[in-house]
Amino acid sequence: MIKKGTRVNIYGREYSIKGDASDEYIRELADYVDVKMREVAKNGSAMDTARAAILAAVNIAHELHRLKKEHKERDMAIYKRTENIIDTIEEQFENIRFIE
Numbered sequence: 001m002i003k004k005g006t007r008v009n010i011y012g013r014e015y016s017i018k019g020d021a022s023d024e025y026i027r028e029l030a031d032y033v034d035v036k037m038r039e040v041a042k043n044g045s046a047m048d049t050a051r052a053a054i055l056a057a058v059n060i061a062h063e064l065h066r067l068k069k070e071h072k073e074r075d076m077a078i079y080k081r082t083e084n085i086i087d088t089i090e091e092q093f094e095n096i097r098f099i100e
Helices: 023-042 049-095
Strands: 006-010 013-017
Antiparallel strands (some): 006 013
């Protein structure tokens, strides 16, 4: 089955994007890119599409990198906390005397 493209508008230009994701999700991503391109364009004068796309991509990459770092730090904190809980349980278990 050939999937037809989802029509989206990014930075005043129409594109057809094909993918396995739902049309709604593809539009959501396109809207996000459009917003990011417009954000960088409003900070400069008469920015062409390529420059706006590159600056938006750098901003999106920065967001992704920051979120990955935060996720990794959170995972590490959870791991350490879990290890401490396991150690505490093991210590308590060692102190239990079983009656035979």
